[in-house]
Amino acid sequence: MYPILFPCVLVLFISICKGQQRSSCNVVPKDQYIEVGSNTTVFCQTSCIGGRIFWMLNNVRVNESLPNTVNSSHAVLSLRNFTLHSATLQCHSADTEQILGGTIIKTYSKPSQIRCILHYVNQSKEGMPQLFTCNWEHQNNSPLMINYTVLVSQREICNNARVHTCTSRDIHLSGDISLTRNISVTVRAKTTVWEANSDPYEFHPYRILKMIPPKLNVTVASDHLLIEWRRSLSRRRCHCQVKYNQIVSSSTPEFVLNETLSREKNGKVFVKVESCSHYKVSVRCALDGAPWSDWSQERTVLTGLNKTDVELNLWRKLTKPGTNGVRKVHVMWTGIPSTCPGTFRYIIKQIPYNDTVSGVSFAETFCSDSRRCDIDVNRDAHRINLTVFFNEALLVEDSVYVPAAAGESFSEVTEIPSSQAIGGVIVVSWKAPVQPVRGYMIDWTHNGNQYYWMETEYTNMTLSGLLEKKKYSVTVTPLFPDRTGHGSEALHICSSVGDPDNVTIGAVHASDKSADVKWSTKLQEECSGAIINYTIFYSSQEGPSLNFTVDGKQRGAFLKDLRPDVQYSVYVRATALSGTSESSERLFKTKKFDPRLSTVLSVSGSIIIILVLSLGLCCTIQWKRFKEKLVPNPGHSSLALWPSAGHQKGTCPFQAFSDPSASFCDRVYTEEMQIMPSPPSGTGCHDDRASEQTEEHTDPATVLAPDAQNGGPAEPVKTQHLCPEESTELLSSTEDNTSSAYRSQSTGESPALRTSKQCKLVPLKQEDKLAPVTVYVTLEMYEQDQGR
Ligand SMILES: *[C@@H]1O[C@H](CO)[C@@H](O)[C@H](O)[C@H]1NC(C)=O
Ligand SMILES: *[C@@H]1O[C@H](CO)[C@@H](O)[C@H](O)[C@H]1NC(C)=O
Ligand SMILES: *[C@@H]1O[C@H](CO)[C@@H](O)[C@H](O)[C@H]1NC(C)=O
Ligand SMILES: *[C@@H]1O[C@H](CO)[C@@H](O)[C@H](O)[C@H]1NC(C)=O
Ligand SMILES: *[C@@H]1O[C@H](CO)[C@@H](O)[C@H](O)[C@H]1NC(C)=O
Ligand SMILES: *[C@@H]1O[C@H](CO)[C@@H](O)[C@H](O)[C@H]1NC(C)=O
Ligand SMILES: *[C@@H]1O[C@H](CO)[C@@H](O)[C@H](O)[C@H]1NC(C)=O
Numbered sequence: 001m002y003p004i005l006f007p008c009v010l011v012l013f014i015s016i017c018k019g020q021q022r023s024s025c026n027v028v029p030k031d032q033y034i035e036v037g038s039n040t041t042v043f044c045q046t047s048c049i050g051g052r053i054f055w056m057l058n059n060v061r062v063n064e065s066l067p068n069t070v071n072s073s074h075a076v077l078s079l080r081n082f083t084l085h086s087a088t089l090q091c092h093s094a095d096t097e098q099i100l101g102g103t104i105i106k107t108y109s110k111p112s113q114i115r116c117i118l119h120y121v122n123q124s125k126e127g128m129p130q131l132f133t134c135n136w137e138h139q140n141n142s143p144l145m146i147n148y149t150v151l152v153s154q155r156e157i158c159n160n161a162r163v164h165t166c167t168s169r170d171i172h173l174s175g176d177i178s179l180t181r182n183i184s185v186t187v188r189a190k191t192t193v194w195e196a197n198s199d200p201y202e203f204h205p206y207r208i209l210k211m212i213p214p215k216l217n218v219t220v221a222s223d224h225l226l227i228e229w230r231r232s233l234s235r236r237r238c239h240c241q242v243k244y245n246q247i248v249s250s251s252t253p254e255f256v257l258n259e260t261l262s263r264e265k266n267g268k269v270f271v272k273v274e275s276c277s278h279y280k281v282s283v284r285c286a287l288d289g290a291p292w293s294d295w296s297q298e299r300t301v302l303t304g305l306n307k308t309d310v311e312l313n314l315w316r317k318l319t320k321p322g323t324n325g326v327r328k329v330h331v332m333w334t335g336i337p338s339t340c341p342g343t344f345r346y347i348i349k350q351i352p353y354n355d356t357v358s359g360v361s362f363a364e365t366f367c368s369d370s371r372r373c374d375i376d377v378n379r380d381a382h383r384i385n386l387t388v389f390f391n392e393a394l395l396v397e398d399s400v401y402v403p404a405a406a407g408e409s410f411s412e413v414t415e416i417p418s419s420q421a422i423g424g425v426i427v428v429s430w431k432a433p434v435q436p437v438r439g440y441m442i443d444w445t446h447n448g449n450q451y452y453w454m455e456t457e458y459t460n461m462t463l464s465g466l467l468e469k470k471k472y473s474v475t476v477t478p479l480f481p482d483r484t485g486h487g488s489e490a491l492h493i494c495s496s497v498g499d500p501d502n503v504t505i506g507a508v509h510a511s512d513k514s515a516d517v518k519w520s521t522k523l524q525e526e527c528s529g530a531i532i533n534y535t536i537f538y539s540s541q542e543g544p545s546l547n548f549t550v551d552g553k554q555r556g557a558f559l560k561d562l563r564p565d566v567q568y569s570v571y572v573r574a575t576a577l578s579g580t581s582e583s584s585e586r587l588f589k590t591k592k593f594d595p596r597l598s599t600v601l602s603v604s605g606s607i608i609i610i611l612v613l614s615l616g617l618c619c620t621i622q623w624k625r626f627k628e629k630l631v632p633n634p635g636h637s638s639l640a641l642w643p644s645a646g647h648q649k650g651t652c653p654f655q656a657f658s659d660p661s662a663s664f665c666d667r668v669y670t671e672e673m674q675i676m677p678s679p680p681s682g683t684g685c686h687d688d689r690a691s692e693q694t695e696e697h698t699d700p701a702t703v704l705a706p707d708a709q710n711g712g713p714a715e716p717v718k719t720q721h722l723c724p725e726e727s728t729e730l731l732s733s734t735e736d737n738t739s740s741a742y743r744s745q746s747t748g749e750s751p752a753l754r755t756s757k758q759c760k761l762v763p764l765k766q767e768d769k770l771a772p773v774t775v776y777v778t779l780e781m782y783e784q785d786q787g788r
């Protein structure tokens with residue numbers, strides 16, 4: 001432990017010693033604040049190393065070419081035009097690169113861009129301005145709190161922390177300011193560690209004087225405004241601006257007039273304005289080079305009607321004659337704004353065209369609206385006459401021609417091909433009729449209610465100022481020298497094209513590997529863009545996003561190559577020239593199996609089932625038949641006479657029994673031998689009976705055979721031997737009905753064969769012994785075999 005600690009202590013000691021040795025190395029001055037852009041010098045005491053040094057400024061080695069004079073104990077660094085906001089300067093030993101000392105240099109700037117104005121507390125009272133306001137700019141990013149002092153002619157007027165503005169409220173009282181002497185302003189910024197004075201700014205009082213707003217008076221003449229105003233400081237020249245605009249909508253342009261007023265002059269201008277319009281007017285003034293005054297209070301006026309301006313621009317729209325031959329005529333005109341002051345009366349007269357002279361009192365209609373009126377006319381040609389009275393005096397009169405419903409030989413204009421141009425403009429052109437025309441009237445509407453109309457000499461017209469995405473109906477009517485023709489209409493011209501219709505996915509029929517997607521479109525706006533194509537985007541959660549495009553006539557698409565039992569999302573995008581619209585997303589899940597397969601399966605399954613069933617039925621029927629045919633009911637069994645020997649030589653009389661194993665022959669025995677006088681009627685086939693009989697006719701040789709009980713094959717053979725010789729009934733023990741010797745025998749093939757052979761022998765022998773024999777047949781064992 002101690003041997004390790006010792007060198008450490010030694011090293012520590014040495015370094016302390018070294019530190020003390022170097023204490024004479026240092027950089028001065030410490031923590032300088034200098035004005036941005038100024039010069040400074042920094043000294044490095046090098047006495048502790050006595051060698052060469054280098055400087056690092058913000059960890060960058062200072063270029064050696066900078067003045068860096070060295071005497072034996074000091075190095076000097078001169079920094080010129082220093083602009084860094086904050087910098088760390090370090091003195092390093094050139095040999096060891098160790099830091100000998102360091103300092104931080106920070107810069108500050110002085111306030112600049114000083115602007116001052118002289119102004120008034122009360123904006124309506126002339127005299128000496130009371131307020132003096134200055135503001136300035138100052139770059140400052142130090143956290144130190146800065147106090148600003150404004151010095152006006154060496155007198156402090158503000159001492160505010162942080163804010164870059166200062167207002168003196170009683171400058172006129174101080175006597176520091178007179179309107180004849182220049183005002184000198186300096187701004188001083190002061191913190192605890194530095195102080196910076198701005199350059200002195202000189203202001204001529206009248207150059208910074210903000211006048212009080214002029215007093216405005218506006219008089220209305222019919223077609224112009226007389227604007228007059230009185231300004232302050234009339235002994236000096238000033239410049240004024242008159243601002244006026246028509247109040248129609250917020251977007252109406254503002255007009256500004258510049259007026260220079262010489263000494264002792266007040267303002268007076270005429271401005272030409274439109275009839276029957278509201279106007280807003282205001283004025284402001286400024287001395288030469290001085291700031292503008294505030295705008296004067298705004299005046300609003302309504303101009304009157306200039307009678308010479310009135311131009312009715314009368315037009316009409318006709319409907320087709322009704323059943324009673326009456327046509328509706330929508331008469332409309334412009335030229336008299338509804339805002340006009342004064343009283344107006346509008347009277348419409350319908351003068352039959354052929355009856356201009358008769359003087360008969362014509363139908364007169366008084367219109368309440370100042371722009372339109374609906375009247376009824378019959379099928380005949382008419383002239384519609386509009387008379388306007390202003391303040392009970394005739395103001396203006398105009399007429400328009402309504403052709404007869406039929407029979408007038410006017411040719412209409414032909415072919416109105418219309419093209420819709422970009423920027424919401426409709427260009428209409430047509431072919432002139434054969435008769436000479438003086439012009440054409442074009443009227444257009446987007447709602448059949450509000451009409452616009454315009455006259456032209458040419459065979460084309462550009463309709464502008466239209467509403468966006470609206471269907472316009474345009475009618476061109478030729479104007480003949482004295483009459484007006486029938487109009488030709490072009491319907492449903494879109495002013496501009498909107499987005500395509502909305503797409504909605506209707507149904508998705510998903511199979512295992514495909515899906516059928518159907519969609520529909522819903523009208524979104526009047527002028528929706530014609531859909532050029534549909535793109536179907538679909539993807540599963542993991543899978544890639546897929547898409548394909550079908551043409552715009554399709555309303556459905558088939559998605560192929562999907563994976564079974566996967567959730568997919570699908571949406572459809574309609575593309576038109578004007579834009580696109582997208583349906584919302586629709587989720588669907590593919591089936592696990594092909595539904596067609598299951599259909600096939602179920603169909604074929606049912607067919608198979610039906611087949612199987614019918615087969616089964618057949619079999620059953622067949623079996624039933626077979627059973628009915630082949631299986632004799634022991635109940636019907638009866639005694640039969642054994643046939644004579646000559647009759648049946650070497651054949652078993654019961655060959656009809658097909659089952660060779662059920663060798664009933666073995667069981668044939670003669671009743672006679674057993675002293676049974678007559679066969680029991682309808683019985684004797686059952687086990688009980690058999691056992692009864694067995695009991696009755698026990699043959700000791702068989703019964704005692706121990707193997708019989710175990711079903712050993714050997715025993716029955718023995719028994720069989722008995723068959724011909726002793727005609728002994730087969731014997732089985734009462735305990736073991738089911739496994740009789742016979743049954744056991746029937747399992748083997750060879751015994752059966754033997755049996756049949758022996759069977760043949762039996763009758764022969766019997767025949768030999770007894771000529772007519774009564775035979776009793778029992779089948780109970782046979783039935784048991786079947787049941788097995
Ligand atoms: C080296 O220069 C510094 C600064 O000019 C001065 O104070 C110092 O006395 C000078 N040392 C010698 C040895 O001349
Ligand atoms: C700044 O002004 C406040 C009072 O407004 C004064 O208390 C504070 O000492 C001033 N600070 C400096 C650095 O002059
Ligand atoms: C007054 O100040 C203006 C600048 O605002 C200067 O041009 C002018 O020479 C100054 N006049 C006097 C008398 O100092
Ligand atoms: C009026 O003066 C302003 C600036 O003083 C100028 O911008 C504007 O163009 C002038 N207007 C006219 C109509 O001379
Ligand atoms: C109406 O305006 C015309 C020019 O548009 C003008 O010459 C005429 O003097 C004005 N009429 C009146 C009554 O102001
Ligand atoms: C309209 O007709 C005039 C005269 O024929 C022609 O100069 C002008 O180009 C035409 N304008 C359009 C848009 O067709
Ligand atoms: C669908 O129509 C747009 C617009 O005309 C076209 O740019 C795009 O190529 C079309 N897409 C296909 C796959 O044809």
Ligand SMILES: *[C@@H]1O[C@H](CO)[C@@H](O)[C@H](O)[C@H]1NC(C)=O
Pocket residue numbers: 545546547548
């Ligand atoms: C549409 O599919 C094509 C490939 O068929 C692919 O290049 C394109 O990026 C897909 N577009 C989008 C929007 O997924």
